[in-house]
Amino acid sequence: MNPWKSDGGLGVESGFSPRYAFKVWYRDFVVWTRYWWTSLVGGLGEPVLYFLAMGYGLGSFVKNIEGFPYVQFLAPGLICSTIMHSASFETTYSSYTRMEIQKTYHSIAVTPVNVSEVIAGEILWGATKSLFSGGIMLLAVLVMGILPKEHLANLIFLCPLLVVEALLFSALGMLMTSFAKDYDFFTYYFTLGLEPMFLFSGTFFPLSSLPLLVQKTALILPLAGPVAIARLLVLGIPYPSLWWGIGWTIFLTFAISTWAIRRMVKRLVV
Amino acid sequence: MDLTPKGTTSVAPKGTTDVVPNGTTDVVVRARDIVKKFGELIAVDGISFEVRQGECFGFLGPNGAGKTTTMRMIYGFSAPTSGSLEVFGLSVGQHSREIKRRVGIAPQEISLDPDLRVEQNLLIYARYFDIPKAEAQKRSDELLNFFHLQEKKKEKLDHLSGGMKRRLLVARSLINQPEVLVLDEPTTGLDPQSRHDMWERVRDLKKKGVTTILTTHYMEEAEQLCDRIVLIDHGKIVEEGRPSDLIKKHGLDSLEAVFLKLTGEHLRD
Numbered sequence: 016m017n018p019w020k021s022d023g024g025l026g027v028e029s030g031f032s033p034r035y036a037f038k039v040w041y042r043d044f045v046v047w048t049r050y051w052w053t054s055l056v057g058g059l060g061e062p063v064l065y066f067l068a069m070g071y072g073l074g075s076f077v078k079n080i081e082g083f084p085y086v087q088f089l090a091p092g093l094i095c096s097t098i099m100h101s102a103s104f105e106t107t108y109s110s111y112t113r114m115e116i117q118k119t120y121h122s123i124a125v126t127p128v129n130v131s132e133v134i135a136g137e138i139l140w141g142a143t144k145s146l147f148s149g150g151i152m153l154l155a156v157l158v159m160g161i162l163p164k165e166h167l168a169n170l171i172f173l174c175p176l177l178v179v180e181a182l183l184f185s186a187l188g189m190l191m192t193s194f195a196k197d198y199d200f201f202t203y204y205f206t207l208g209l210e211p212m213f214l215f216s217g218t219f220f221p222l223s224s225l226p227l228l229v230q231k232t233a234l235i236l237p238l239a240g241p242v243a244i245a246r247l248l249v250l251g252i253p254y255p256s257l258w259w260g261i262g263w264t265i266f267l268t269f270a271i272s273t274w275a276i277r278r279m280v281k282r283l284v285v
Numbered sequence: 286m287d288l289t290p291k292g293t294t295s296v297a298p299k300g301t302t303d304v305v306p307n308g309t310t311d312v313v314v315r316a317r318d319i320v321k322k323f324g325e326l327i328a329v330d331g332i333s334f335e336v337r338q339g340e341c342f343g344f345l346g347p348n349g350a351g352k353t354t355t356m357r358m359i360y361g362f363s364a365p366t367s368g369s370l371e372v373f374g375l376s377v378g379q380h381s382r383e384i385k386r387r388v389g390i391a392p393q394e395i396s397l398d399p400d401l402r403v404e405q406n407l408l409i410y411a412r413y414f415d416i417p418k419a420e421a422q423k424r425s426d427e428l429l430n431f432f433h434l435q436e437k438k439k440e441k442l443d444h445l446s447g448g449m450k451r452r453l454l455v456a457r458s459l460i461n462q463p464e465v466l467v468l469d470e471p472t473t474g475l476d477p478q479s480r481h482d483m484w485e486r487v488r489d490l491k492k493k494g495v496t497t498i499l500t501t502h503y504m505e506e507a508e509q510l511c512d513r514i515v516l517i518d519h520g521k522i523v524e525e526g527r528p529s530d531l532i533k534k535h536g537l538d539s540l541e542a543v544f545l546k547l548t549g550e551h552l553r554d
Contacts, residue, residue: 030382035413042409046400118396125360125390126413126461127382285323285363 031135035128039136040143042123047144054144055151062097062152066090069219080221081252087163090156091245092218097152098177099184099238101145103209106188107201110137114192120283134189134279138272141185142178149177162249169248176248179268180241186272187237193278217242240264311338313465313496314359319368321354321520328354330520331368336465341487341497343511343528345504345544347553351520352500353393353469359498360390360467372465386414389463391455393470397442403453404429404438407460414461421460428456432486448479455486465496472506484509504541514540518548 047054066089074085081088113119124130153173156162191204215222215229216238222230233239240260247254254260314336321329329351336342344352357363358370361381370377372384398406404425411421429435432452437445445453455471468487472480480503487497487510501507507514508528516524524531524547528540535543 038412041412042398045405045409046398049400117399118392118394119398121362121392121394122396122410123413124362125385125388125392126410127386127415128413129382283362 031129031131033132033135035132036135036139038128039123039133040139043137043140044143047140055148059097059148059151061100062093062148063155066093081250083250083252087161087250088246089218090161091249092216092242094149094152094156094177095180095238095241095245096213096216096218098145098149098181099209099213101148102141102181102184103188103205105141105144106137106185107191107195107204108198110141110189111192111195111198111201113137114283124283130280130283131276134276135272138182138185138189138275141188142181145181145185146177149181153177163251166249166251173245173248176241176244179264183237183241183264183268183271186268186275189279190271190275193275193282212236212238215239217246234260235263237264237267312336313338313373314342314498315369315371315374316355316359317369319355319358319365319370321351321358321363322366328520329358329365332515332517332520332522334515334522334525336496336498338464338496339491339494340512341491341499341510343507343514344498344500344517345507345514346517347548349553350517350548352517355517356467356469356498356500360388361385386461387464389458389461389466391458391466391468391471393473395447395450395454397450397454397457399442401442402438403434403440403442403445406442406453407457410457411460416461424460424462428459431489432456433482448475451475451479452483452486455483459490463495465498466490467498469500470502471499472501472503480506504539504544508540516544516547523547 066086070086070089070093074089077085079085079088120130120133123133191201195201212233215225215233216236217233218238222233222239225233234256240263243254244257244260244264246252247257312335314334316335317333318331319329319333320327320331332351332355344355346352354363358365358377359372361377361384364378373387375384377384398409401409407425407428408418408421411424416424425438426435429438432455434449434453434456437449442450451471451474455468458466458468471487472483475483484506487499491497497510499507499511511528513527514525514531515522524543526534531543532538532540535546537543537546
């Protein structure tokens with residue numbers, strides 16, 4: 016028996032305990048409290064502008080979609096995309112900076128906290144931070160009276176959906192960080208990955224208007240599922256593959272988180 | 286101030302079969318034929334050494350010799366390809382968490398949190414060791430005093446000079462009152478006053494019984510601080526012993542001269 020592989024092949028890692036991951040989450044939280052205002056303005060600025068420009072601006076020229084005014088049709092997708100952007104930014108640019116420039120991961124990993132717990136804590140933090148932005152967006156949308164009253168009870172189900180989505184994109188960002196050799200890599204991720212996905216997520220127009228092959232491809236991508244589920248909950252627009260969407264989103268979240276943590280451990284513990 | 290290393294407060298190794306009973310109980314780090322390969326590259330080529338409790342042990346060697354790789358294996362950041370490495374009698378591969386609890390590491394890069402204030406850097410770090418808040422505050426105050434940083438405790442990090450940051454880094458590595466302190470190039474870039482001050486701090490720690498493992502490029506530092514050293518080159522130990530003995534043995538007048546004699550004078554990078 017190889018004593019160095021006794022813990023499932025992760026080398027010198029002796030175990031994973033969520034308690035230690037939370038210590039890293041807490042560190043990120045404390046640092047964030049110094050910058051919360053900047054991060055709020057930065058995180059919300061873009062979605063709010065999209066909302067105003069597309070929802071009210073474009074929307075006044077667009078017919079109702081699926082029976083809803085464009086402003087309403089747009090709202091669920093924009094909440095999801097706020098979370099996507101915020102989580103992605105945190106676990107790409109911010110995490111990479113912590114890892115490579117500040118050497119934060121190295122300094123924590125020489126304490127009783129293991130590398131896998133550092134990464135898990137970072138993923139949790141990325142999700143938390145994005146939920147803060149997403150939550151403000153949701154609140155704004157509610158306060159403006161954009162969401163129809165008859166489905167407000169569904170907010171109970173919307174919350175867990177947003178939490179899963181936040182974890183998904185936080186983990187995906189961390190996965191990208193595990194591949195990144197420099198900051199430029201993230202430019203590719205955002206401009207070739209996230210932004211096209213955002214445009215073809217069903218946020219701005221129903222995917223049913225696209226050719227079937229494109230539709231099917233778009234539906235596999237991580238954002239489409241949450242957007243469709245959110246629209247179902249908030250507006251009541253039917254989503255025929257609901258259970259597939261839920262299952263796929265949850266599966267992706269677990270799979271990507273595990274893969275991201277494993278890759279990061281391999282990258283750091285050589 | 287109380288820097289006395291605490292005895293193990295957590296559980297003893299659970300019936301591991303790889304802890305070899307030995308005669309000497311004061312060996313804190315024992316390496317036997319450790320090898321580290323990165324693909325085809327052999328960074329550490331079968332080295333063996335022992336670090337004894339309470340001593341200051343030096344790892345010297347040119348760039349790329351394998352000393353940083355060896356340090357990383359000691360504090361669990363890298364797994365040896367083969368060989369046996371034990372800290373406190375615990376195998377590094379299986380007990381890294383327990384070992385890390387009792388070791389303090391001051392790395393070469395200044396890995397402080399620039400987003401936190403001076404004191405916060407220590408208090409947040411204390412959480413990783415499960416040190417209760419009140420105790421962490423007490424230790425933080427003591428350490429800041431010990432390293433002459435108490436006036437800066439509420440400052441932002443960018444208001445600190447390089448020397449102060451390095452002192453804070455070493456202070457942080459002591460927050461858990463470690464039994465073994467690993468210092469990786471602790472005085473790089475420091476002015477002479479700061480360097481001598483750091484040496485005094487290390488001597489004070491030694492008096493308190495802290496075992497120190499030091500890597501450095503400053504031979505004078507190794508001569509001043511180390512009880513014993515190993516000189517590593519191309520992944521192998523080329524010389525070991527007390528600095529004064531080695532100087533006599535090679536008939537030279539300084540450790541630096543011994544170093545250059547054994548490793549050659551051409552550049553390694």
